[in-house]
Structures are given as structure tokens and as C-alpha cells.
Amino acid sequence: MNNTKKLTMPIARPLSGTVGVSFEFFPPNTKKMEQSLWQSIDRLAPLSPDFISVTYGAGGSTRERTHDIVSQIQNRKGISAAAHLTCVAASKSEVNAVARNYWSEGVRHIVALRGDPIKDKTIYETEINGYTYAADLVAALKRIANFDITVAAYPEVHPEAQSAKADLDNLKRKIDAGASRAITQFYFEAETYLNFRDRAVAAGINVPIIPGILPVTNYKQVLKFAKICGAHVPGWMADLFAGLNDDPATRRLVAATVVAEHCRVLQSEGINKFHFYTLNQSDLVYAICHILGIRSANIDD
Ligand SMILES: Cc1cc2nc3c(=O)[nH]c(=O)nc-3n(C[C@H](O)[C@H](O)[C@H](O)COP(=O)(O)OP(=O)(O)OC[C@H]3O[C@@H](n4cnc5c(N)ncnc54)[C@H](O)[C@@H]3O)c2cc1C
Numbered sequence: 001m002n003n004t005k006k007l008t009m010p011i012a013r014p015l016s017g018t019v020g021v022s023f024e025f026f027p028p029n030t031k032k033m034e035q036s037l038w039q040s041i042d043r044l045a046p047l048s049p050d051f052i053s054v055t056y057g058a059g060g061s062t063r064e065r066t067h068d069i070v071s072q073i074q075n076r077k078g079i080s081a082a083a084h085l086t087c088v089a090a091s092k093s094e095v096n097a098v099a100r101n102y103w104s105e106g107v108r109h110i111v112a113l114r115g116d117p118i119k120d121k122t123i124y125e126t127e128i129n130g131y132t133y134a135a136d137l138v139a140a141l142k143r144i145a146n147f148d149i150t151v152a153a154y155p156e157v158h159p160e161a162q163s164a165k166a167d168l169d170n171l172k173r174k175i176d177a178g179a180s181r182a183i184t185q186f187y188f189e190a191e192t193y194l195n196f197r198d199r200a201v202a203a204g205i206n207v208p209i210i211p212g213i214l215p216v217t218n219y220k221q222v223l224k225f226a227k228i229c230g231a232h233v234p235g236w237m238a239d240l241f242a243g244l245n246d247d248p249a250t251r252r253l254v255a256a257t258v259v260a261e262h263c264r265v266l267q268s269e270g271i272n273k274f275h276f277y278t279l280n281q282s283d284l285v286y287a288i289c290h291i292l293g294i295r296s297a298n299i300d301d
Pocket of ligand 1: 057115117153167170186
């Protein structure tokens, strides 16, 4: 593949071929945030995402809210919705009941996760009669019904993993148990994703590994997020946002440019699907999609 030619293409040139996007939202805590969530979904929906996913709050704290939003996206808005589901703080039968409920409502896509340790604990503890790992949950979901299952992947290795190889073996177990794709934890350098993708392919993982992309506008906040999940924040990012603390408008322009370029590099390496962590905001992701040539089917200008 002649990368030199492709990487020097202007970023403003839309991506070629069929590009698929998906968007991740989290259940809001307040009425005002809920309003903003639906405004964001309404803005991004015309871009015909492959799916919209809704997270499951830490410790299963948003079980009902996740369910309500997923159900509304799927049944009221007519968009394919993916419900995140974790093993945390629930018995197997409670988790199975949530899954059965989704199936009976026509929700077929689950993002199956272990979840993080509950508040004030640093080590994950299996709930009594609960699932220990995401691979166990994937297998159980497949026994319940023929769900379309997505799992998490870690280009920079999950913080609790014994080694990079052990983490990759775990991803393979999740795929072998029935998952049909993985979405990555966020990371910031395209090479980080591409090296991981190559290692996954070499390990016999042959389902799509969709890059999980977090557009950064708030550098300080990202440092916090990244520390928790072990993502490396490159030095160039600090330089890029230096002096912009009080200038959110410029930060957004910078963020859109960085992500559009990132997606272009990935596409030159054969990646055609992108998952955006929206943080429940639509404008930035909408702009990025626009730069990438992903347009609403309804626009006529
Ligand atoms: C795309 C994406 C979406 C997410 N959405 C949510 C969400 O909605 N809600 C939420 O609470 N969290 C979410 N998370 C965070 C996730 O729950 C945490 O990263 C969690 O710590 C691990 O979940 P997992 O599904 O990757 O776990 P697993 O795949 O079970 O792995 C957990 C750890 O255990 C290790 N491991 C697995 N099997 C074994 C074994 N047999 N022996 C020894 N070690 C083993 C793995 O290497 C890894 O270190 C998300 C993460 C991603 C990337």
C-alpha cells in the first residue's frame, strides 16, 4: 500500500468508500442533561450511524435509565441501539433478566463488559453468583438468545491484565465465546491502534476491531480520564492545547482537525468503521463526520 500518497492527501477530502460510524452516549443525571442528550441524538441520527450505544453506569447504577434510553432510541427513533451491560454488583440471574428483557423488546445488540470495581474498591470482586469476566457474560448471552455482541479491546492493555499477551488472549476468548466485533478503549496515536490491530490479527482475531475515538477539547479532563484507563497522552497534545484554556471555540476547531486527520490515517490502513465517544455532545462529532464526508441523507445544499 502506498501510504505516502494517501497520508499526504488533504484532510478536507472526504473519506472514500463506505464508511460506518457509531456513537456512544451515557445516561444523563438531570432533566437538563437529558434534554441535551436527545438534542444530540437528534442531530447525529440523520448521519445514519450503524448503531448508537448507551453505557451502563459504574456498578450497574444506571440499569433502568440505560434501558429506557436504549428502548427509546430503538423503538421510538428507529435507530439500531446497542445496550452496554456489565457483570458488576449483580447476580447471573439478574444480569440474564436484563438481557432477556432487551431481547423481548427487540434490542439485539449488547456491548458485553465486565465493568470496573465498585466505588471505594480497587480490585474487582465477583458478585455472589455473578459473572467474573466479560467472556463469561458473552457465553451466557449467546445461550439466552442469538444477540449481536460487541466487546471491549485495549490497544494499550487493560490496567489489570497480567501481560499484553494475556489481555489479547482474553479478547480472543471473548470473540470465541460469540462476540462479533470489539470497540477499543480510547487512545490518541493512530499507530497505537494500528500496532494493536496487527497483533490481534496475528493472534487469530478476525472480527472488526473498531477504533474508539474520543475527541479532545478539554485537555485537563482528558489527563484524568487517561490516567484511570492507562491511555498514554502524547506530548504533542499538550503543546496543541497550550494557551487555549479560556478559548473553548479554538479548542473545538483544533479537536475536529486532529480527529479528522486521525481517521484519515486509519482509513489509509483499511479501517472503515469509527466509534465516537460523544460525551453526549453532538456538535464536535457532527463536524468531524462532516469533514469525513459522512452527511445526512436529507441535506440538499
Ligand atoms: C468500548 C468500551 C465500553 C465500555 N462501556 C462501559 C460501560 O458501559 N459501563 C462500565 O461500567 N464500564 C464500561 N467500560 C469499561 C470496562 O468495564 C472496564 O474497562 C473494565 O475494567 C473491564 O471490562 P472488560 O469487559 O474489558 O473486562 P474483561 O474482558 O473481563 O477483562 C477484565 C480484566 O481481566 C483480565 N482477564 C480476563 N479473563 C481473565 C482470566 N480468565 N484470568 C485472568 N485475567 C483475566 C483481562 O485481561 C482484563 O485485565 C467500557 C470499556 C470500553 C473499552
